[in-house]
Amino acid sequence: MGYNNSMKQLKILIVGAGPSACYVVDALTKTQLPLTIDMIDRYPQPLGLLRTGVAPDHERIKSLDSYFNKILDQAPLNFYGNVSFGKDIVLDDVKNAYHAIFFCTGTESDNPVPGLDYTLVNVTGSRDVVEWYNGYESNRTQFIPELLGSSVGIIGMGNVALDIARILLKNPQELAKTEMPQACIDMIQNQAVSDVYIFARRGPAQAKCTPLELEELLDLANVQTIIYPSPIALSDTDQIEINEINRVQKNVNLFTSIKANTTAKKRLHIYFYSQLKEVHTDADKLQAITLAKTILSGEPHHQQTTLSDETYHINLDSLITSTGYKGAALPGIVFNEKTHCIPHESGKITTQPPSLASYYCAGWIKRGPQGVIGTNKAGAKESVDSFVNDVEHMYSKQLHDFNLGNHLKNKQCSYFSLENWQTQNTYELSEGQKQNKKRLKLTQISDIEHCLKTKS
Numbered sequence: 001m002g003y004n005n006s007m008k009q010l011k012i013l014i015v016g017a018g019p020s021a022c023y024v025v026d027a028l029t030k031t032q033l034p035l036t037i038d039m040i041d042r043y044p045q046p047l048g049l050l051r052t053g054v055a056p057d058h059e060r061i062k063s064l065d066s067y068f069n070k071i072l073d074q075a076p077l078n079f080y081g082n083v084s085f086g087k088d089i090v091l092d093d094v095k096n097a098y099h100a101i102f103f104c105t106g107t108e109s110d111n112p113v114p115g116l117d118y119t120l121v122n123v124t125g126s127r128d129v130v131e132w133y134n135g136y137e138s139n140r141t142q143f144i145p146e147l148l149g150s151s152v153g154i155i156g157m158g159n160v161a162l163d164i165a166r167i168l169l170k171n172p173q174e175l176a177k178t179e180m181p182q183a184c185i186d187m188i189q190n191q192a193v194s195d196v197y198i199f200a201r202r203g204p205a206q207a208k209c210t211p212l213e214l215e216e217l218l219d220l221a222n223v224q225t226i227i228y229p230s231p232i233a234l235s236d237t238d239q240i241e242i243n244e245i246n247r248v249q250k251n252v253n254l255f256t257s258i259k260a261n262t263t264a265k266k267r268l269h270i271y272f273y274s275q276l277k278e279v280h281t282d283a284d285k286l287q288a289i290t291l292a293k294t295i296l297s298g299e300p301h302h303q304q305t306t307l308s309d310e311t312y313h314i315n316l317d318s319l320i321t322s323t324g325y326k327g328a329a330l331p332g333i334v335f336n337e338k339t340h341c342i343p344h345e346s347g348k349i350t351t352q353p354p355s356l357a358s359y360y361c362a363g364w365i366k367r368g369p370q371g372v373i374g375t376n377k378a379g380a381k382e383s384v385d386s387f388v389n390d391v392e393h394m395y396s397k398q399l400h401d402f403n404l405g406n407h408l409k410n411k412q413c414s415y416f417s418l419e420n421w422q423t424q425n426t427y428e429l430s431e432g433q434k435q436n437k438k439r440l441k442l443t444q445i446s447d448i449e450h451c452l453k454t455k456s
């Protein structure tokens, strides 16, 4: 297209600093266009779900942090952490101040189970639990770790449900080596979690989880897995699904080859074909649930549930729903309330707000909460390609004078820079090493400020 260095710099804003945003930075850098990037995130540091969502014992995935840190370090980028879009900056502030704005805001909340009362003190959504064992407090629902108890129910059979079950059941000595805060490990131990129940509304062939993660859970030392109903009975339609999808075949093989673990002190109960029917409470606390057995019908890969008359009652100390996440609308940006995503064409936002900036999206806010971290790479590249297609029309735009740092200072919004994050990161790793942990995470603003003060 014949761009050269004499061309003026393109100003880019990226809202969100998680994996999809990092892949956007990478793809932008690789265009070799002359550009400067401002990146904001509501967390004090970048990396998003890699820090707040990925299970602490998934160290191979967590180790992507050095890869993402390198991308950010090498880009022409200013990071502003602890800054929320819609609060600290609004669309009106930035719509004429950048050539392009990318939204990479992921998902915001849990997909709730209809009819379940989340105000019960021992009922929570998975997001709060996941952020808690990653050292963050999110309070999207309410989560009181002291109320976990020894028998914990989890609704849903995706990878997040498996993560939670594994963290609750895993040997605490193994967790201690990870970046999981010791206080969380101690809390789980003090609760003496002995029985975790996973309730899947469909069967083994429809389990959403992936075989690697399933095997990891079923292989936990000290845990006996018990499947209901047993033996597993598969329909002809299930068999078609098994034959057609390798992941399904592997999952079913794992479910059907569970061995007795005679020395196990803890139990994982997996209830298939089980849908929540009734919650039994005492005041503001859940005490037990009634599940209805479901019946599957429909075409292969589209089997849906209907409730049978068969029910069963299970006493629980707490209940976590792990039934997927959903994105939230961003002020001023058209949002699809059914898919909880921003409507787009190849990453370019379909309804462009009238302004000098052009708008794009990437990650879960673009495609919904599916796939692993690496899935974001191709999606980010697609969005950046759409941006590149539009670039020619951007150079002529006379942007308004705007400096994000000054704007935030004027608003008395204190933010954390990339340099701050580099200092924090080095501190976390070295303090972790002293305690034989992967890292000692700082997640409270006051702790981060203290670290920055003592290290500068």
Ligand code: NAP
Pocket: 058, 111, 112, 113, 114, 155, 156, 157, 158, 159, 160, 161, 163, 200, 201, 202, 206, 207, 208, 209, 213, 322, 323, 324, 325, 369, 370, 371, 372
């Ligand atoms: P998910 O994979 O979409 O699983 C959601 C689960 O909730 C499914 O079992 C679904 O059952 C069930 N569900 C949904 N609504 C329900 C309801 N009303 N009642 C009962 N059950 C309900 O979501 P996720 O586990 O949150 O994971 C999100 C994404 O992150 C996935 O792509 C996942 O693979 C990824 N992830 C990956 C890893 C990893 O690679 N290690 C770790 C964590 C997450 P149906 O199938 O019947 O709808």
